[in-house]
Amino acid sequence: MRTSTSTRWSDFLLLALGAKDNSSRVLVLGAGGFLGQHVVTTLGERALAHARTPQLAASPALTADLADPDQLAQLLKSSTARALINCAAAASAACEGDPAMAATLNTDLPRALGEWAAREGARVVHVSTDLVFGTEPAPAGGFREEDEPAPVSAYGETKAGGERALLEACPKAMVVRLPLLYGDSYGSGRGASDDLFGILARGERARLFTDEWRTPLPVSVAAQALVELVDGETSGILHVAGSERVSRLELGLALHARRFGDPDKAVREIEGCARADLGLSPPRPEDTSLCTRRAQDILRTALPNLAEGARAALDPA
Numbered sequence: 001m002r003t004s005t006s007t008r009w010s011d012f013l014l015l016a017l018g019a020k021d022n023s024s025r026v027l028v029l030g031a032g033g034f035l036g037q038h039v040v041t042t043l044g045e046r047a048l049a050h051a052r053t054p055q056l057a058a059s060p061a062l063t064a065d066l067a068d069p070d071q072l073a074q075l076l077k078s079s080t081a082r083a084l085i086n087c088a089a090a091a092s093a094a095c096e097g098d099p100a101m102a103a104t105l106n107t108d109l110p111r112a113l114g115e116w117a118a119r120e121g122a123r124v125v126h127v128s129t130d131l132v133f134g135t136e137p138a139p140a141g142g143f144r145e146e147d148e149p150a151p152v153s154a155y156g157e158t159k160a161g162g163e164r165a166l167l168e169a170c171p172k173a174m175v176v177r178l179p180l181l182y183g184d185s186y187g188s189g190r191g192a193s194d195d196l197f198g199i200l201a202r203g204e205r206a207r208l209f210t211d212e213w214r215t216p217l218p219v220s221v222a223a224q225a226l227v228e229l230v231d232g233e234t235s236g237i238l239h240v241a242g243s244e245r246v247s248r249l250e251l252g253l254a255l256h257a258r259r260f261g262d263p264d265k266a267v268r269e270i271e272g273c274a275r276a277d278l279g280l281s282p283p284r285p286e287d288t289s290l291c292t293r294r295a296q297d298i299l300r301t302a303l304p305n306l307a308e309g310a311r312a313a314l315d316p317a
């Protein structure tokens, strides 16, 4: 049975990418979220760069409750897009308290998108997560696309279910697994860096794990890769992540150094701690580093190491 989450609404944006036909229009689901806003910005930049006479035409904002199958069907029917990037999801923390809602958004939604894509011959790029792993720490070099998902949370479980459901319905579709993201969240405090700077702005000391490992990526780079992939024909699963495995503490220190360039201030404001020191739930995977060898072969978008990523995320364009 589907769970109604009709109080959750979001914006959708249909961008006419300098073309009068529908072939180059991209529908972004979850356009108002942390990642979705960067995808829309990247699509806009691409449209302006490619159009001889810029004809960027953002549609009136489309809204729908994606947990409601009728509203989703209506949205897809009324949309003239032939390609879609799905950034909509139930966020990690919310899933543990409401697994039914998590399944609706993270599993049933991608299945419905796959059925639509197969029926209409449309292109779908769906965003998933490194947290489909976590039961065991990543092997040397990181998890590869063919490794079997083994999540530890309802979030990871439902995201893994969404990957399977989408690709069963439409094998030509694409699943892009992303790692921990950081960068500008346009004042919403989302993502690893704005979360850290929010803590510091409140005058608190940040405690960051020395024993939790990720391959973090600037959100703007993730958006560029998604836009590149929606234009292409690659199918199946792809790991798009930073090229360096780092601890949460190393990430925080690199971001702090880039923003403030003051090691003494960093010592005052950030301290390392072990995961056992903080009794956090849901269960936190120790190491979900992703192997990006396939992505590096396929993408023109460069996947940065930590120093390059901090620069990309924090330096003004």
Ligand SMILES: NC(=O)c1ccc[n+]([C@@H]2O[C@H](COP(=O)([O-])OP(=O)(O)OC[C@H]3O[C@@H](n4cnc5c(N)ncnc54)[C@H](OP(=O)(O)O)[C@@H]3O)[C@@H](O)[C@H]2O)c1
Residues within 6 Å of the ligand: 005, 008, 009, 010, 011, 029, 030, 031, 032, 033, 034, 035, 036, 064, 065, 066, 067, 086, 087, 088, 089, 090, 091, 105, 127, 128, 129, 130, 159, 178, 179, 180, 181, 182, 190, 191, 192
């Ligand atoms: N952030 C990360 O570090 C990270 C890491 C790995 C993978 N990912 C993946 O990246 C994708 C985007 O994540 P994010 O960080 O951008 O999340 P986010 O900021 O929470 O954005 C999720 C979007 O989904 C929308 N949404 C949720 N429920 C909805 C509903 N019932 N109807 C319509 N829209 C709904 C939200 O709208 P409202 O804002 O209106 O609720 C929001 O626009 C997800 O697939 C996530 O699993 C994120």
